[in-house]
Amino acid sequence: MSYLLTKSKQFALLGAAFLCASAAFAQVKPADALHYRKSAYNVLIWNWMPLANTVRGKTPYVKADFERYAGRVAQIAPMLLEGFPTGSGVGKTEAKPEIWTNWADFQQKMKAFETESAALATLSKGGDFEKIKVQFGKVGGTCKDCHDKYKTD
Amino acid sequence: MSYLLTKSKQFALLGAAFLCASAAFAQVKPADALHYRKSAYNVLIWNWMPLANTVRGKTPYVKADFERYAGRVAQIAPMLLEGFPTGSGVGKTEAKPEIWTNWADFQQKMKAFETESAALATLSKGGDFEKIKVQFGKVGGTCKDCHDKYKTD
Numbered sequence: 492m493s494y495l496l497t498k499s500k501q502f503a504l505l506g507a508a509f510l511c512a513s514a515a516f517a518q519v520k521p522a523d524a525l526h527y528r529k530s531a532y533n534v535l536i537w538n539w540m541p542l543a544n545t546v547r548g549k550t551p552y553v554k555a556d557f558e559r560y561a562g563r564v565a566q567i568a569p570m571l572l573e574g575f576p577t578g579s580g581v582g583k584t585e586a587k588p589e590i591w592t593n594w595a596d597f598q599q600k601m602k603a604f605e606t607e608s609a610a611l612a613t614l615s616k617g618g619d620f621e622k623i624k625v626q627f628g629k630v631g632g633t634c635k636d637c638h639d640k641y642k643t644d
Numbered sequence: 645m646s647y648l649l650t651k652s653k654q655f656a657l658l659g660a661a662f663l664c665a666s667a668a669f670a671q672v673k674p675a676d677a678l679h680y681r682k683s684a685y686n687v688l689i690w691n692w693m694p695l696a697n698t699v700r701g702k703t704p705y706v707k708a709d710f711e712r713y714a715g716r717v718a719q720i721a722p723m724l725l726e727g728f729p730t731g732s733g734v735g736k737t738e739a740k741p742e743i744w745t746n747w748a749d750f751q752q753k754m755k756a757f758e759t760e761s762a763a764l765a766t767l768s769k770g771g772d773f774e775k776i777k778v779q780f781g782k783v784g785g786t787c788k789d790c791h792d793k794y795k796t797d
Binding site for chain 2: 523526529531533
């Protein structure tokens with residue numbers, strides 16, 4: 492029916508569409524996404540370090556603690572991707588622009604981290620520390636894969 | 645066998661115990677705990693806001709989205725308490741000193757938030773939006789209970 496619209500009505504519709512687009516964009520400001528992902532990674536690291544210290548023999552293996560921290564890492568993993576919306580590669584960030592030009596690959600690497608950390612959380616419930624150590628290494632591998640390509644030093 | 649120890653050995657043991665205590669304390673620096681809890685709350689808010697916007701009618705109710713965000717809120721809730729170790733009421737913080745003088749009460753309020761947010765996550769899987777709205781209010785109530793008493797304005 493647009494052919495029936497007057498110029499002024501067309502302009503009004505265009506304005507409305509622009510406002511909607513602005514509103515949608517305003518829902519995720521780049522600075523907010525940056526703050527969110529930094530927070531999520533910080534929560535991740537807080538929970539990751541006790542696992543790393545245990546695997547490296549710095550702290551004794553306590554099944555309940557390891558299980559709790561591994562569970563949290565697996566919970567946080569799927570929360571990360573949402574922190575990288577298009578346009579959020581600005582500000583004080585270690586995220587390389589390649590994230591958004593290779594989005595499918597970045598997404599796949601995040602998925603690998605999710606999968607391996609979920610497997611670590613499951614194994615942690617069993618308490619076989621030798622198997623856990625091997626799986627911890629696999630999770631760490633998925634971190635490294637992504638950092639090597641998409642994180643500045 | 646300590647009665648067989650010489651004074652110097654007793655001193656050495658005391659020194660070792662002191663070092664262990666220092667090391668344990670060093671594992672959770674007040675600034676790190678503060679950074680952690682601010683991060684955890686920020687991740688919480690990121691996931692809470694879409695729920696609040698939906699309940700307030702600002703955004704349409706989409707079951708899968710609501711379920712995902714409610715699930716995350718329930719996952720983050722039990723991660724918060726760890727961000728308040730003794731001695732971490734310093735620096736740029738909104739945490740009132742009363743947290744540490746009324747620890748049992750603070751802990752109970754955190755537990756209430758965990759319980760109610762877990763109930764919200766469970767309800768969200770069902771998709772009865774009227775019930776969900778009521779439960780959302782209950783979760784919000786546990787937030788307020790704690791903030792009123794333990795958070796500066």
